[in-house]
Amino acid sequence: MYLPYSNKEKGGESCLFAYCMKRAGMLIPVLIGMTLVVFSIIRFIPGNPAQVILGQRATKEAVEQLTIQLGLNQPWYVQYGHYMLGLLKGDLGTSIRTGAAIAQEMKPYLFATLELTFFAMVLAIVVGVNAGIISAWFKHSFFDYAAMFIALIGVSMPIFWLGLMGQWLFSIELGVLPTTGREDVRNPVESITYIHTLDTLLQGRFDQFADSIKHLILPSTALATIPAAIIARITRASMLEVLHSDFIRTAKAKGVRSFFIIYQHGLKNALIPILTIIGLQTGLLLGGAILTETIFAWPGIGRYIYDAISYRDYPVIQTGILVVALIFVLINFIVDILYAVIDPRIKY
Amino acid sequence: MKKTWLFSSFIFVLALALFLGGCSSSPTSEEKATKDTLVFGRGGDSTSLDPITTTEGETFKVTENIFEKLLNYGEKDTTIHPGLATEWDVAKDGKSYTFYLRKGVKFHDGTDFNAEAVKFNFERWMNGDAEKFPYYGMFGGYKKDKGHVIKDIIVKGEHEIEFQIKRPQATFLKNIAMSPFGIASPAAVEKSGDSFRENPVGTGPFKFKEWKQNDRIVLEKNEDYWQKDKPKLNQIIFRSIPENSARLNALKTGEIDLMDGVNPSDLDGIKTNKALQLIERPSMNVGYIGLTVTRKPLDNKLVRQALNYAVDKESIIESFYGGLAEPAKNPLPPALEGYNDDIEPYPYDPEKAKELLKEAGFPDGFRIKLWAMPVPRPYMPDGMKVAEVIQSNFEKVGVKAEIVTYDWATYLDKASKGEADVFLLGWTGDNGDPDNFIYTLLDKDSIGGNNYTFFQNDKMHDILIEAQTDTDQKKRNELYKKAQEIIHDEAPWIPLVHSIPMLAASNDLKGYQPHPTGSEALADVYFE
Numbered sequence: 001m002y003l004p005y006s007n008k009e010k011g012g013e014s015c016l017f018a019y020c021m022k023r024a025g026m027l028i029p030v031l032i033g034m035t036l037v038v039f040s041i042i043r044f045i046p047g048n049p050a051q052v053i054l055g056q057r058a059t060k061e062a063v064e065q066l067t068i069q070l071g072l073n074q075p076w077y078v079q080y081g082h083y084m085l086g087l088l089k090g091d092l093g094t095s096i097r098t099g100a101a102i103a104q105e106m107k108p109y110l111f112a113t114l115e116l117t118f119f120a121m122v123l124a125i126v127v128g129v130n131a132g133i134i135s136a137w138f139k140h141s142f143f144d145y146a147a148m149f150i151a152l153i154g155v156s157m158p159i160f161w162l163g164l165m166g167q168w169l170f171s172i173e174l175g176v177l178p179t180t181g182r183e184d185v186r187n188p189v190e191s192i193t194y195i196h197t198l199d200t201l202l203q204g205r206f207d208q209f210a211d212s213i214k215h216l217i218l219p220s221t222a223l224a225t226i227p228a229a230i231i232a233r234i235t236r237a238s239m240l241e242v243l244h245s246d247f248i249r250t251a252k253a254k255g256v257r258s259f260f261i262i263y264q265h266g267l268k269n270a271l272i273p274i275l276t277i278i279g280l281q282t283g284l285l286l287g288g289a290i291l292t293e294t295i296f297a298w299p300g301i302g303r304y305i306y307d308a309i310s311y312r313d314y315p316v317i318q319t320g321i322l323v324v325a326l327i328f329v330l331i332n333f334i335v336d337i338l339y340a341v342i343d344p345r346i347k348y
Numbered sequence: 349m350k351k352t353w354l355f356s357s358f359i360f361v362l363a364l365a366l367f368l369g370g371c372s373s374s375p376t377s378e379e380k381a382t383k384d385t386l387v388f389g390r391g392g393d394s395t396s397l398d399p400i401t402t403t404e405g406e407t408f409k410v411t412e413n414i415f416e417k418l419l420n421y422g423e424k425d426t427t428i429h430p431g432l433a434t435e436w437d438v439a440k441d442g443k444s445y446t447f448y449l450r451k452g453v454k455f456h457d458g459t460d461f462n463a464e465a466v467k468f469n470f471e472r473w474m475n476g477d478a479e480k481f482p483y484y485g486m487f488g489g490y491k492k493d494k495g496h497v498i499k500d501i502i503v504k505g506e507h508e509i510e511f512q513i514k515r516p517q518a519t520f521l522k523n524i525a526m527s528p529f530g531i532a533s534p535a536a537v538e539k540s541g542d543s544f545r546e547n548p549v550g551t552g553p554f555k556f557k558e559w560k561q562n563d564r565i566v567l568e569k570n571e572d573y574w575q576k577d578k579p580k581l582n583q584i585i586f587r588s589i590p591e592n593s594a595r596l597n598a599l600k601t602g603e604i605d606l607m608d609g610v611n612p613s614d615l616d617g618i619k620t621n622k623a624l625q626l627i628e629r630p631s632m633n634v635g636y637i638g639l640t641v642t643r644k645p646l647d648n649k650l651v652r653q654a655l656n657y658a659v660d661k662e663s664i665i666e667s668f669y670g671g672l673a674e675p676a677k678n679p680l681p682p683a684l685e686g687y688n689d690d691i692e693p694y695p696y697d698p699e700k701a702k703e704l705l706k707e708a709g710f711p712d713g714f715r716i717k718l719w720a721m722p723v724p725r726p727y728m729p730d731g732m733k734v735a736e737v738i739q740s741n742f743e744k745v746g747v748k749a750e751i752v753t754y755d756w757a758t759y760l761d762k763a764s765k766g767e768a769d770v771f772l773l774g775w776t777g778d779n780g781d782p783d784n785f786i787y788t789l790l791d792k793d794s795i796g797g798n799n800y801t802f803f804q805n806d807k808m809h810d811i812l813i814e815a816q817t818d819t820d821q822k823k824r825n826e827l828y829k830k831a832q833e834i835i836h837d838e839a840p841w842i843p844l845v846h847s848i849p850m851l852a853a854s855n856d857l858k859g860y861q862p863h864p865t866g867s868e869a870l871a872d873v874y875f876e
Contacts, residue, residue, distance in 0.1 A: 062478045097395050098561075099545065105561065167597040179597040185564055185585045186385055297589035297598075299563035306590075307392065307562065 019340050023333060030329055038322045039083050042314040043076060049314065066096075070315075092322075093315035097308070102319045106304065110323065111194035112182060113293070113300035117285045119216050120223035125278060128228040132235025132274075133262055136243060147232065154229030163222045163295035170218060180297035182215050183208070219296040223289060227281035234277045238270040245269070271342055279335030283328035383856070383875040384582035389595045389604035393562045393588040396545040399528045400473055400481045408527035408867035410565050410586055414456075415530025415550030416869075418447055418466065419521055423861050424630055425683050426780025428521050432461065432531060432551065442516030442819040449507040453574045455533035456555045463509040467501045468534040470511075474498060483528040486779060488517065516817040518824055522781040527867050553579035553871035562588055573871075580859070580874035596852065599624065605857055605875075610850040612670020618852050625855050630683045631846040632864035634676055634785065635727030635774035637738065641840050642766050642802040645714055652839040654704035655770070656694040658745045659842050664737050668730055669847055676843035678832045679785050683864040685821065686782040686828035691836050701745040713746025719763065719771035720753045727774035727847050734844075735772060763800040772844075773800060780865060782828040787812045790835060803840035 042049055050066040071079045086093065092102040131151070135144040170177040182196055183189045189208050192199045197216070200209035242248065243266055251261050290302030301320060308316035390409065396402045399411040420431040433447035453461040473484040474491040481490075488495035497520070500512040513520065523529070536549035548556050553575070554567035565586040569579055587604055589595040592611045598604045600621070610618065610626070618624050639646045639655060646652060661675040677693035680686065705713060718739055721731030728734060732753065739749045749770065754762060763771055775798070778784050788794055791812050792804035808831050815827040835841070851862060859872040 062482075065477075065479050099396070099401075099542070108560065109562065164593055164597070167594060171601045172597060175601070178603055179601050180589050180594050180603065181563070181587065181598075185387060185566075185587060185603075188566075294590045295594050297563075297587070297591070297594060299560065299588075303562055303590065311395070 016337075016340055016344075020337055023336050027329065027333060031326070034322065034325050034329070035084060035087065036080070038318050038325070039080055041318055041321070042070070043072075043079075092319045095308075095313055095316050097311045097313040097316070102316055106301065106319070106323065108191070108194045109299060109301040109304040112298060113286060113289055113302060115195045115197065116216065116219055116223065116292070116298055116300060117282065117289060119220040120285060121227065121278070121282050123220055124224040124227035124231055124281065127224070128231030129235050129267075129274065131228070131232040133239055133267065135232070135236040136239035137258070137262060139240060144236075148236065151229040151232045154225050154232075157225060159222050159225065159291045160295060162225060163218070163292060166218045166222055167295075177218055178215055179218075180295075182212065182298060184211055187211070219292050219298055222295070223285060223292045227278075227285060230281060231274065231277055235270070235274050238273045239266055242266050242270040268342070272339060275335055275338055275342070279332050283331050286324050286327055384580075385585065386581050386583070386606060386857070386870065386873060386875075387585045387587055387604040388870075389587050389589045389598055389607040391588070391590055391592070391595070391609045394559075394565060394586075397548040397556065397559065397565070398532070398545040399530050400483065401545055402528075403482045405866045408865075410567070411530055411548065411550075412527055412552070412867045412869045413554040413567055413584065413871070414548050414552045414556055415532060416552050417525055417527070417529050417531065418449075419525040421525050421780060421863065421865065424864070425685070426522060426525075426632075426777075426864065427685060428525060431525065432466075436521070438521075438819050442518070442817065443513045445511045445513065445520060446504070447509050447511075449509065450574065451507055453551050454572055455536065455551050456549045456570060457533050457536050459533055459535045461531065461551050462506050463503040465534050466509050466531060467503055468537075469529075469531050470498065470501055472537065473529075481528075483526065483778070486519070486523045486526065516819060518816050518819050518821075519779060519781045519783050520819075522779045526779050527865065553869060554584060557583075564588070575871070579871040581870065584870055599852055599854065602854065606851065606853040606860065608849065608851045610852050612672055615670060615672075615850065623855055625853050625857070627851040627853060627860060627862060629849040629851060629862035629866070630864040631674070631681050631848050632683055632780065632866070633727040633774060633776040634679055634681060634846055635673075635725075635772070635844045636676065636679070637842040637844055638763070638768070638771045638773055638801045639840055639842065640766055640768055640771070640801050643769050645708070645710060646716075646769060648708050649838060650704050650708035651710065653694070654701040654708065654745065655742070655747070656839050656842050657697045657701035657704065658747070659738055659741050659844070660696045661844060662696070664734055665845055667737065668734055669845060672850055673845040673847040676846050677836070679789060679835060679841060679843055680782050680828070680832065681777065681785075681846045681864070684777070684780055684782055684785070686825040688829040688832040690829075691832060694839075694842075698741075698744045705745060705747075710746075713748065715748045715750070716742075717769045718742070718749035718751050719759065719768045720751050721756075721772045721774075722753050722759060723756050725774055726776065726849060727845060728772060729847075731772050738770075738772075764796060764798075766800075766802045768800065771800065774844075777865070782824075782831075783812070783816060786828060786831050786835070787816065790840060801840040803838065805834055805838060808834045 049072060050063045050070060067073055071082060090103060092106070094100065095102055095105060098105065131147050135147045138144055167179045171179040178184070187208070189196050189200055189212065190203065192202060196212040197209060200206070200212055248261060248266060251265055286301070289300055290306050292298065293300040293302040294306065301324065305317060305320035308320060390406065392406045394407040394410050395404050396407055397411055397414065399408055399415060417431045418433040420429045421427065422429055432450050432453065434450050435448040437446045439445070447466070449461070449463060449466065455461055473481045474487070474496065476484060477490055478485055484490060488497040490496060497513050497515060497517045498511055499514045502510045502512065504510055530550055530552070532544070533549040536547065537544050540547045546559055553570055553573050555570045557568045558566040567584045569582050573579065589598055589604070592609050593614070595604070595607045595609065596614055599607050615626065618626055637659065639652045641647055641652070665671060665673045665675060674682070675693065677691050678688055682689070705711065718735055720735035721728050724730060732751070735751045739751055742749045753759070762768060763773070775785060775789055788798050790799055790801070790803050792799070792809050795802050795804065811827050811831050815824045818824055818827070853860065856876045857873065858876050859874050860870070861872070862868060
């Protein structure tokens with residue numbers, strides 16, 4: 001039986017390491033480019049950014065002071081130099097709105113979003129991949145058409161509407177789930193890591209753990225809809241291709257059970273495009289979580305940036321975008337590494 | 349297994365929810381046992397809990413409960429009442445105010461509230477600047493500024509303090525009652541330094557407990573509060589839920605007990621829901637159409653009056669404010685002292701408007717630019733749509749208006765230079781004094797500032813300056829009434845609306861009285 005990745009190349013490990021290093025090296029120009037773009041956001045505001053930030057009632061002195069505070073009176077390359085030096089030292093700037101250090105302030109938001117995104121992605125992957133597989137296995141069946149039709153609706157369904165409908169159905173009508181937030185504020189979770197499911201388990205508070213999960217269900221389901229639908233469609237397409245391969249036919253002929261054909265032989269070979277889309281979707285979720293976080297009052301990084309935008313808090317907007325972009329880049333880096341792990345034929 | 353993914357996820361959600369519901373204690377039974385916690389759902393988080401450091405209303409909603417001011421506003425208006433000062437004397441020439449402070453009051457950190465503490469706070473503020481303590485500018489600027497009105501603060505005893513004033517400032521007492529001027533514990537300010545904004549210590553009915561940014565602020569009962577039977581609640585939690593519909597959903601499920609920012613479209617649903625009640629907040633804002641009097645043909649009074657007759661305010665209110673606004677006839681909101689209720693508003697009368705235009709020499713009307721506000725505000729929820737109605741109103745009297753808009757900063761910048769013909773704008777009051785509306789928005793001194801119409805009237809200017817320096821409130825009220833007559837006749841504005849912010853609460857919530865300034869202490873609130 002021919003299985004494409006059963007014959008591991010010699011020296012595969014060191015080859016993988018070299019690949020990782022090469023791929024990591026490629027990150028550097030991307031990261032520099034990112035900081036340049038983020039840095040220029042504030043400089044592209046027409047007129048005096050300090051005036052725009054302070055708004056209608058600002059006095060002249062306040063505008064001048066903020067201009068100096070933001071370093072806007074210096075040439076751009078000096079400003080950029082300061083900005084980069086600050087970043088390297090871990091100084092992400094100071095929020096105009098609250099006057100607090102952004103690096104400190106952002107932590108709880110970031111972990112709240114990571115928790116939500118993690119659960120949403122797990123949900124999206126479990127549902128999406130399996131729906132795609134079933135559709136491919138029972139190609140052109142009723143289930144296939146129905147699943148793909150619903151996936152199409154899933155892609156086009158506005159999160160806003162889905163979120164409010166979820167609240168209406170599960171919270172108001174059925175009364176089984178809370179509408180908004182991360183926890184019961186009358187019985188709050190004590191934060192250690194800012195990841196509530198973990199914190200409650202660490203403290204042995206299983207009632208609160210259940211409550212945290214309950215609070216996660218609606219927002220993560222709403223957030224998972226679009227990625228689940230996309231993953232389902234990609235999985236189906238990729239699986240269809242693989243299931244037509246000779247080695248699957250051989251496996252079938254040998255009498256291997258369907259379950260093993262699908263999950264061991266089929267899925268493994270179909271995984272590359274699925275992995276790509278999962279990586280991209282995870283990145284997108286971090287940014288796309290703004291809407292979900294707003295509807296479900298989830299105190300995450302999306303809302304942190306959203307609020308910063310409405311308060312014209314440019315340092316926070318800059319840093320927020322930078323952090324989200326950074327995570328996006330990192331996830332794609334990990335996905336690239338996974339390619340090579342899954343399929344040793346991949347070399348760059 | 350073979351079901352489609354959406355259906356299976358539905359089942360999954362339901363099953364998980366039921367399972368988790370079974371293994372955790374029911375929140376509703378808990379809630380009933382401890383209904384002494386108020387959860388207040390609102391759109392945004394506070395930016396700081398040191399009220400002097402901001403101008404933003406979401407902060408004051410919280411700090412009104414932590415801090416107290418020397419004076420308070422009335423329950424539903426902006427008249428002056430005792431606060432941390434039980435009595436006060438005003439010198440005849442208006443150049444000195446002596447406050448007699450309440451005895452036996454302690455800050456939450458156990459230190460005493462006294463005259464030294466008051467002096468400490470004012471000195472801290474006056475030594476700052478517009479960036480640090482923006483609202484302190486209400487006292488004419490900061491210590492280093494020429495216009496600053498406070499000359500000296502003299503501690504005359506443990507509970508007696510005198511403010512010496514350079515020149516009379518009639519709004520002095522009203523300013524003192526503003527939320528930003530809550531008296532903080534000097535010991536705590538010195539101890540916390542810059543982080544006082546997240547560790548507030550005052551004398552108020554509630555003590556600060558916890559702030560999870562963008563999520564919630566928790567206050568707990570001040571057991572040593574000087575009013576023995578207050579506060580009635582044990583705990584207040586201010587939760588930020590940005591989406592209005594989601595906030596209402598949370599109210600319906602009992603996750604929150606009180607919410608602000610009700611959508612006009614949700615009003616009927618709340619009215620018919622027996623578990624909920626609607627609460628009106630008295631208005632302290634004005635939305636208006638500015639007519640730049642330096643631009644032709646708006647320099648003609650008859651034209652301005654004609655346009656006043658041309659606008660159908662009622663239909664605008666019905667369409668875009670959900671009926672939650674009252675038509676304006678003055679620049680002042682009715683909740684303010686000095687509001688002139690005797691003024692007859694210009695009725696909606698296109699025929700009369702045409703007549704006036706003919707008299708002004710424009711029988712066929714004219715062309716004009718109408719500026720639509722690009723951002724929503726309580727007094728102007730949708731500038732573009734309101735502008736469209738006004739455009740069609742104008743069309744009926746022969747005035748062809750072209751709607752234009754700019755980004756907000758450019759809009760204000762251009763308008764303040766007198767580049768707009770007809771523009772939409774509004775104002776929310778700071779200290780509840782007529783001066784803060786009429787002088788700020790329509791006096792010749794404010795041209796280049798907030799007087800975007802460039803209206804100037806010397807007679808009115810004299811009245812306003814007199815009202816600024818006379819400390820007899822009754823006389824001031826009369827003066828402002830006169831000023832409103834002049835404004836009505838000269839018609840530099842088409843006063844449009846005073847919008848009424850709505851709140852919704854669970855039915856068992858009692859004793860809540862929303863204040864027109866937008867912030868109030870919740871010491872009297874309880875559950876039945």
